[in-house]
Amino acid sequence: MHLKSKDLLSIEQLSAEEIVMILDSAKTMKKVLTQPTKKTSHLQGKSVVNLFFENSTRTRLSFEMAAKYMGAASVNISSSGSSINKGETLLDTAVTIDMMSTDFLIMRHRESGAAEFLAKRVSASVINAGDGMHEHPTQALLDVFTMRDKLGHLDKLKVAIIGDCLHSRVFRSNLLALTKLGSEVWVSGPASLMPLDVKQTGAHYTRHVEEAIEGADVVMSLRIQLERMKCGLFPSVNEYFRYYGLDDNKIKLAKENALVMHPGPANRGVEINSALYESDQSVISEQVTNGVAIRMAILYLLNLRRNAL
């Protein structure tokens, strides 16, 4: 079985079987990562371009390491220092990259739908590393990988996602992935940072954070962008932490040894306090390791599909 599409644009496009295939493959890749010599030849002779229009540390580095561990030639382009600053359109930039025999085009872009837009127009496999408020599929895959790795299964887990769901692509991708795999997603956060139609998305919404966290197997806190405060969506960091920030009191409501997750980068003391961030329950650091394994798996599986055609 191969992945259906040449691109990885969203969780929406993936079937549950495809997600499981990626998770299984990542399990093998994680073993590679823990070997003394972290090298495979799966992507020997292949080229990977990281095209990042937004700032990123972990995602970009993680893709770059994944490609290098697998033997691909990988190149980074950021919007500063390229023709994008000279007013070149996204499409022209991407076609230019495509014409250099690029196999994988990994893109982060501030506009929702940007990856899908490109995928239709280039022959490289496009991997969405985050598009606006739409999706961040590799983040969700590494999140569910982490949950399965730690808890052993993904069947009927209660996963609480707390924070700014309105602007969060991590929320959207996780909701789709967890729902497809048979788990339940509960969301809470300031109503001003919730989509109006949140109840129709398949998530259980409650205005009481405690209700979302109660009995949860996993509690995931989302990053809050401080600029949301300036446009009137919440009044202060202090108040945000008081009601929505994860701390020892709130986490006590979850199952014992519930996983604490955060996609990073975190604002300590705003959406999560430092003690919890560093506690034994926190798998935030492991998420980073798993991110490399997931990205290796995606590159590997997309490459298999490319070779098969």
Add this chain to the structure above:
Amino acid sequence: MNAKIYNAHLIWPRELSEKDQAIVKQDNKETTEIYIKDGCFSEAYDGPFDYEIDAQGLVVFPGLIDCHVHLREPGFEYKEDIASGTRAAAAGGFTSVACMPNTDPVCDNASVVKFIKERAAEVGVVNVWPIGAVTKGQKGEQLAEMGLMKEAGAVALSDDGVSVKTADMMRKAMVYAADFDLTIIDHCEDASISNGGIMNEGLASTQMGIKGSPSIAEDITVMRDILIADYLDLPVHIAHVSTKRSVEQIREAKARGVKVTAETCPQYFIFTDDNCRGYNTLFRAYPPLRRPEDVEAIIEGLQDGTLDMIVTDHAPHHEDEKDIEFSLAKNGMTGLETAFSASYTYLVKPGYLELEDLARLFCSAPERLLKVERGSFNLGTAADLTLIDLEQSQTIDRFKMVSKGKNSPFHEMTLDSKIKYTIVDGEVVYDA
């Protein structure tokens, strides 16, 4: 131009004036003969005729009028110009179009109105009536020279693209415009709450991760305008109605006797925000496409006369402005070449309306709004006619359209009916 059209099956607007009846009385048969003398409807005479048309199998409408188009000239000729825009209008059966003032420079003074009139006389093939801006530069700060624009040929006023900014400015504009017998056409959108949203706020926008514009952005300003019109007892015309609540508010206001009229566009009774899925920029409309319950309400509004007319809001754009990321693409869709067929296909064919209703929506109501003597078969008035074959259908290829703008949402859709002849001042300007 002298002509005779025979075997003509006339479609009359639902409500008839006395003058209309005069021509009816000529002939009580199914079909009749239309005589044109010096470009005007005339009594029967023996000729000689410059041309004759056998209208067997066709229906004949008074020339269709579109009260809301963007011809883009001056300033944006790369999107459309008066020559291409009026040819597109003719191909869609429109004999007259009223063009919005958001050009560059803005049509906010008599010299731009005159320029448009002169260009239209030079290169246009249908009647072009400029709509002047309400405020200078459409900025909502100072009144534009309404009287001078009217003298130069403006038929109405609008800051289309944005609302007349404040309630206070709307009140002043309404009062001042009334002295010159001009109606204000308001694009209703409270920009403080739409706040940069680019599609309808709802499940589709949530799932696509696109900033939504709530339907209440329209409703709030519709209510504002109705309250001001009621308070002043003056007319106001609501542009491109897209929401259920707007329809309800207008219906209720009309019942109270408020002088409010309103228009909608085919996109608002055919498509919904779900058409945007897949980030299809052809469905970025302004106001945005709404929900199925809004579509239903718009159709009801057209049925009971709450909505007076169908306009296109023809908004041509260059392909480079559409073939880009969804959030960066321009709003708007073309409509001149598809509006009649789309209305016939989606309103008449399913039985919501009859052909006579389309004559009301496309001919007599626009005539009343713009106070022009077109849009009927009145003896002695200019002979504008649209001849349509209802039996033919057409599959739309947006790249083959007459308009310079190729941004039609009807691409690859099949629409019933086909415009056969468009006649302006007795002259055939489009012949399929």
